[in-house]
Amino acid sequence: MLKIAAIATTGAALALAGCSAETDTAATDDAMMDSSMETTAMTEPAGAMPVTVTIEGVQPGGGKLFVALQGEGNFLKAAGDYKTKVDATSGTVTATFDDVTPGSYVAAVVHDENGDGEIELGSKGPTEAWGLSGDEQSGKPAWMPAMFEVTDMGGSATVMLSYD
Template structure:
């Protein structure tokens, strides 16, 4: 009897876990204009609460490939998000700056806003609905 109860509990938990993993959508990011294959590509999916404050709600890391790269964030729930991408040339897991404060490594944001100064969440944000989405980001 105990094994039957345990089996039913495990089956119910497994079914709940499968249902949980099927919620949300897939967000496909196409990164254009990667200038070389040096270092890593680091990307983060941000909410307004995580933007410019550290890791995102989902993160991506891969060896850089010259040209175009594509990657995905899975199980993204509907809401407002922004994506930041860094070409970490020296693989130190952070953006490097010149003495005047200008970045020395390529970066990009959803919305492709390249105005002077730090980006705002409003400038890079987009809505995720109930269907899979694709966005392009250019360095």
């Protein structure tokens, strides 16, 4: 069972590794959130679906959060259909993706704690904090508990980071 979990978490880390080449996206913490997101969502051009990923439990220490939206076909296998990096500030951090095609996705996050632009891997998977959207899982991560829908109005997901 431990070997399966290690393989799955290693897959998640490798899938997010593609985020390291992406440009930064502005992150907002709880203190900076306001109602401007609603206005932005209402004024986006047709076809542009904003998706907000809320990352909870970010521990102090700096670095970046690699955030990816993965479709079912590339779940734990590829960098993701959409990916970005945001500054890792203590507490709750928000990453926003613009122009996301409606469909089913999983949000995957890795905290690049040492800021080296790489996802550190050990024998049991990532040695840096990581998490998936949806319900907490044990063992090999599964698509359904982590999946969320993006509609023609956009979507949102929450990820709780695990620093184990």
